[in-house]
Amino acid sequence: MPEVGVTYFAGTFVRHPLTMAVVHAALRHMRANPGLQEQVNTTAERLVDRLHALLAAEGFPMHIGRFGSLLKPEWTQEPAFGELFYYYLREAGVYAWDARPNYLTTAHGDTELDRIVEGFEYAVGQMKRGGFLDDVRPTAQLVTLASDRTSITVPSTESQREVWLADRFVAGNSLAYNEGLLLTLDGALDEDALRHALQTLLDRHESLRARFSRDGRRLVIDHHLELDLPVHDLSGLGEAERTAALERLCDEEMGRTFDLRRGPLIRFALARLDERRHRLLFIAHHAVCDGWSGAVLLTELGAVYSARVTGRAAELDPAPRYADYVAVERHFLESPVGQAHREYWLKQLHDAPQPPQLPPDRSPGPDPGLSAARVDVPVDAELVTRLRALGSAHGASLVATMLTGFAELFRRCTGQDDLVIGLAAAGQSFHGQGQLVGHCVNLLPLRLRLDTADGFADALAITRTALLDAYDHQGVSFGTLLPELELTPRRQSAAAGERRVQHRRARRRHRPRRSGCRLPHAGAAGRDLRVVHQRGRHRHVDGAGGQLPHRAVQRGAHPRLPGGLPRPAARRLRR
Incomplete structure (x- = not known):
């Protein structure tokens, strides 16, 4: 063996000196006869x-x-x-x-x-x-294996492994990762065209055919997944009974867990209300489909369905392969730029504060559970316009303004002026693969040090800078950083999901016009509180564990928002 450092070698860890000669001969042989x-x-x-x-x-x-x-x-x-x-x-x-x-x-x-x-x-x-x-x-599936049913195996991403671990090893956590869309379909429905469109989505996108290996470190992507679209005919019921039956159907489907190893990790159901009214329920596990992906799927579903009913071919670009995304992400993490992203976050979090102590309505008990509810807080267009103007006056976007208000609320509730807030970032946009379907979201641990802020304007400036820096370094997931952070036991449990706070913006593309789309609630959540604001319409507040109902958050809120903006009323939805 040569005593100098090896620049390149072919083969495995067995560095036999004949390896290069054998590989060279094999490549020449292959080139001679394609x-x-x-x-x-x-x-x-x-x-x-x-x-x-x-x-x-x-x-x-x-x-x-x-x-x-x-x-x-x-x-x-x-x-x-x-x-x-x-x-x-x-x-x-x-x-x-x-x-x-x-x-x-x-x-x-x-x-x-x-x-x-x-x-x-x-x-x-x-x-x-x-x-x-x-x-x-x-099972029937086992004895009807088709000869063309093949699969490929690719490494799962760090973000996917975070979800896999939480799903597998936190009791009752699986339902928290059910992502659901309920689509309102008005007008005469061509069910054959709908089935064709849904099957096209399954055929186009690898993540929709993916499942996990036993240890969660690999994705098994099946070559083909046959569409299963059960139809629930509710047309014979009265209006009230029909509404109740639809709610039960949504609750039942959202309450069914996925088997990450056996798959599939996506399912559909169609409810027929009458001849011209239908509801399409789409549910996927978060490990293979994120919010960005939902927007892509809705757009393609409409394009393929419309083309089918009009006798045209759908004009869609080839779908990006999730296997390619995994390779691109891995290459980035190993690159100098990826290492710089990692170092940025380690520097930000090396002395991270203790998790916030929000005032609960009652003692959580030994097993608080993961049951959850959602509160919708209407925000009218005039108030949104004023919020945008408030941010613009200080050189900040609406997102930064809302995030500052969110942080200020927690500052008042907890008395802490050093906060770490989870911020979701889409990997599709970061890696330039806007039409990719899969789990590509990274949770960015945005640290806001508001101890030096003298008023809302200062807090907004701090948030704006931190937000821009975070998006400049969004290529590394929080789970990748955890092993390198020196956390106290309490901070470790918080990082693992015991007490997490997340702020999320629902992008306009996630609610396409004319889609009639709403999100069923799974009744479970993987974090204690998540606030989602959607431009020009409303804001969601999700609470988990039965510990932080919206009263706990409202209790710390000032009667008036920054800049003299009145606080909107809130209504609590059922669990």
Whole structure:
């Protein structure tokens, strides 16, 4: 081995001196005969077809993912002693290193394929005869595996792993990550065109076909996901009964958890109120679909549906691949710019304050839970205009003005003038992939030091600067920073979700005109308080854990907002 530093090497951690020579020879061989790749891919396809036929006939809960000549076995329902399958394969003369990727080469011909299939037959038989599948019940899906159902596996992002951990290991937290849209569809509905449009969305966007590996560190993206659109006919009911039935349907669907490992992580339901009124319910897990994605999907749904009913082809650009986004994000985090973003946040948070102590209405008890409610606070257009003018007079946007008011409210409620407020930032805009669907949101821990602020104007200037700096460094997620922050136990629990405060702006694009769109509430939340303001319409206040009803927040509010603006009245919605 050379004693100097290695600039580049091909292969794995086994740095054999012949590696470069072998790789160079292989590349020259491939360049001399481009048909080799196609030949190997065709061979791999034939092998996967044969294996899927065997697995389907035996009702064996396994799927072989294929990407070119790369083959990867995946359990669709893993038995308790699933590792034994690979021991049986090796016993039959087929070397397989557990569930790791396997490759075919030009050396694999029909004889080798026969031996591989025979090895699978032997391993499947041994698993069944040994009773190692007794804890697995084959479903209809398992015995109807299509030969073209393949999948690819990509690393999950740090933000996705944060959601995965919270979903899996915080009791009752799963419902907090159900994202729902209820669409009002008025007029004669072409259900076939609607089904076509929804299937097109599933086919276009990888995240809608994604599920997680057992450890949450990988995404399994299935090649195809067949649309399931149950139709609930409520047309025979009276108006009051119909409204109640629709509410029950929304509650039931929003109250169903997703299985992150088995998937799918998206579902639809259609309610028929009468011949010209329908409601389409769209629910997805937050780990694969964020608010920005919802806007993209609504826009494309309208375009594809309209094209279908008019006999045209929908004019849509190719959808960005989530796998590409994962690669771009990883490259950014490892780049000098990404490291600079990381250093910025570590400097901001190295002496972060204790979590805010909001005055609760009652003792939370040992297990406060995650039940939640939503309060809508109407804000009329005139008040929004005055708020915008107030910010403009100080060189700040409406977002910065609202965020300052939010921070000032917490300052009054808690007596703390050093606050860390979560701010959601869309990764799609940061990485220039505006039409991407997936979980791309980063939670930015915006730190506001208001101890030097002398009045609202000073507080607004501090917030404006902090906000601009945060968006300039939005490429790093909060979860990436946590392992490097020295937090006290209390601050650790707050960072993990015990006491989190978030301010979020609902962008206009998230509420398309003529969409008739509203958001059902899941009845659960992953943070104690989230305030969402939407331009020109209203503001949402979500509370979780039964600890912070809106009275607790209102109690600390001054009768008049900054600049002599009257405080709007609030009404509390049902839980």
